[in-house]
Amino acid sequence: MKKIIISLLLSLFTLSICFSQDTITLKTSEDIKAKVLEVSPTEIKYKRFDNLEGPVHIVLVADVLMIRYENGTKGIFNVEKAEPSTTTAETTVSTENLFYKGQNDAVRYYNGYKGAGTGTLVVSLLSPIAGLIPAILCSASAPKERNLNYPDAQLMSKDEYYTGYKFKAKKIKQGKVWTNWGIALGVNVFLILALSSGQ
Structure with a gap:
């Protein structure tokens, strides 16, 4: 005890x-x-x-x-x-607001995922297993600067805003890439089931 x-x-x-x-x-x-x-x-x-x-x-x-x-x-x-x-509550709030503003702006303006999403979809329609390669590579890489499509260069120069924007843009890109891979997988499964039930 x-x-x-x-x-x-x-x-x-x-x-x-x-x-x-x-x-x-x-x-x-x-x-x-x-x-x-x-x-x-x-x-x-x-x-x-x-x-x-x-x-x-x-x-x-x-x-x-x-x-x-x-x-x-x-x-x-x-x-x-x-x-x-931490010296003033106002500065803390504005710093946090910049991070969240960056995330919100990424939702509104970022659309640079289209190449990665379309490429993953096309390859995955041919073979979902082969489509895993571009899906993994595209979702692991951060969006390129030229594809960010941010609305304000001055805001983008602020580190908190930049961090929030890039973080959300990468999450959006990952979501679109894996959604397209899932769509292609579903189409392939449907085709296999349709062909096997017709025989």
Whole structure:
């Protein structure tokens, strides 16, 4: 019984440690589990969460999108000022709004998926298995800059807007490519069933 209680306490302690960490999200979408020690206007000093006794690491604020602190608060970084936007609620909201505006504009303006979608459909109509190749390749690649069809170059120069627009554009492209592959697969299955029932 004593061993069970000790095991339970150790498990709870381990779980509490797992959830008491900061997360630094880089603009490359990489998450770093860390204990943030210091945030200055130009750099962030931290220790890796899996090595708290190890060396202090430094990352430039310009490379960081956001910090999620262990207490649940967020620090979203503004590229132009290179300062955390947690100083005012207004700046945080405008930064988040730019990201969502980018996503909404991608839904309205992005249509550069047509080549990838049509190519996948044509190849998949010939053979759904062969169609997997362009479907996988097209859905894995980010949309090309020339195909983004964004409405405002000035907005696109803002990192939060750009990130939101590109993220949503890639999701739209993936959805269209896999929808077209599914349509071709359905047509092939229907044709096979129709031909086999006619014999």
